[in-house]
Amino acid sequence: MKVPYLDLKAQYQTISSEINGEVKRVLESGAFILSPELESLETEFASFSGCEHAVGVSSGTSALHLAILAAGIKPGDEVLTVSMTFVATVAAIEYARAIPRFVDINPLYQTIDTEKIGSAITKKTKAIIPVHLHGQSCDMAPLLALAEQHGLTVIEDAAQAHAASYHGKTLGTLGRLGCFSFYPGKNLGAYGEGGMVLCANKEDADQIKLLRNWGSSRRYHHEQRGFNYRLDAIQSAILRVKLRHLEAWTQRRREIASLYTQSLRGVPLTLPSELPNSRHVYHIYAVRVKSREQVAQMLLERGIQSNSHYPIPVHLQEGYRDLGYQTGDFPESEKMANETLSLPIYPEMTNEQVLFVSEQLKEIVSKLS
Numbered sequence: 001m002k003v004p005y006l007d008l009k010a011q012y013q014t015i016s017s018e019i020n021g022e023v024k025r026v027l028e029s030g031a032f033i034l035s036p037e038l039e040s041l042e043t044e045f046a047s048f049s050g051c052e053h054a055v056g057v058s059s060g061t062s063a064l065h066l067a068i069l070a071a072g073i074k075p076g077d078e079v080l081t082v083s084m085t086f087v088a089t090v091a092a093i094e095y096a097r098a099i100p101r102f103v104d105i106n107p108l109y110q111t112i113d114t115e116k117i118g119s120a121i122t123k124k125t126k127a128i129i130p131v132h133l134h135g136q137s138c139d140m141a142p143l144l145a146l147a148e149q150h151g152l153t154v155i156e157d158a159a160q161a162h163a164a165s166y167h168g169k170t171l172g173t174l175g176r177l178g179c180f181s182f183y184p185g186k187n188l189g190a191y192g193e194g195g196m197v198l199c200a201n202k203e204d205a206d207q208i209k210l211l212r213n214w215g216s217s218r219r220y221h222h223e224q225r226g227f228n229y230r231l232d233a234i235q236s237a238i239l240r241v242k243l244r245h246l247e248a249w250t251q252r253r254r255e256i257a258s259l260y261t262q263s264l265r266g267v268p269l270t271l272p273s274e275l276p277n278s279r280h281v282y283h284i285y286a287v288r289v290k291s292r293e294q295v296a297q298m299l300l301e302r303g304i305q306s307n308s309h310y311p312i313p314v315h316l317q318e319g320y321r322d323l324g325y326q327t328g329d330f331p332e333s334e335k336m337a338n339e340t341l342s343l344p345i346y347p348e349m350t351n352e353q354v355l356f357v358s359e360q361l362k363e364i365v366s367k368l369s
């Protein structure tokens, strides 16, 4: 049996007639940029999330960049986030010429350790970007309380966490701004690039709308310096179709995760822990194993693709050496980077495939221990 890490073709097959019809409709409309299609997606995504304002942009990275700018973060301001994230979180802070400062992760939930935030706050700290890694909520109550106490803006990186929640509230609506990616492999993925910002207030939404379109609300008049960060009509139409399936896909991801958890219980590896009172949407189902590279190679030899999110934390990436960090600075993030192994997960995966992966992993781990 072959098990790919992800199978986007399998998903397309289940929705191809809906998608093809919608793409054809957009092609025939001749409206491709900042179209009514985008406005409809924004309205539907906002309502799905229980938020008033949603602004479509060209990627999760541009969502973060514009959210940081709209929040009034200035060059030289410090922004707290984790090093155990996709590099885009940190890149977006630097695009705004702000300074990323890292906080280590909680080893159990693998998201920002709220007990370590306080000591990272300086006079220059202006914002916190909690990353809902793998589709699991950060522990938002203590984080929001600290932010309030220190006057910091909270911008959620919910790029991996569509339809996830914390105490019943959809992620991306707990802070002032919430950023999503529609990269194809995401739980809600475009057939190209895309992103979205959820905004708690209209002023931020208006500012992001201006900035995504060259700082212009009237053609060839530029009230501000902006960007070409627009989300196109074809992607918007595709995302509208997929949004209607997101809840069912999310439930299937959660089913697959619980099947993995049941069938891997007792195996000497660490399974993911769910934060209480939150809904993990399992963008990634990751276990922790010693000799990760060897286990991944042995899985591959048995026809199973796996992955690692992420093998190197940002503070140890070669391109970020000038931030001045070294090994040992964020020990929990570094430990996770060495041990984390992402197993195949996508809604179209069959139970037989999940059980096959579990059996093979079980055998490999017992052979190695």
Ligand SMILES: Cc1ncc(COP(=O)(O)O)c(C=O)c1O
Pocket: 059, 060, 061, 062, 085, 086, 088, 089, 131, 157, 159, 160, 180, 181, 182, 183, 194, 195
């Ligand atoms: C946590 C996180 N933040 C930001 C991004 C950036 O999103 P994009 O690739 O759409 O720019 C991603 C995904 O790629 C991500 O996983």
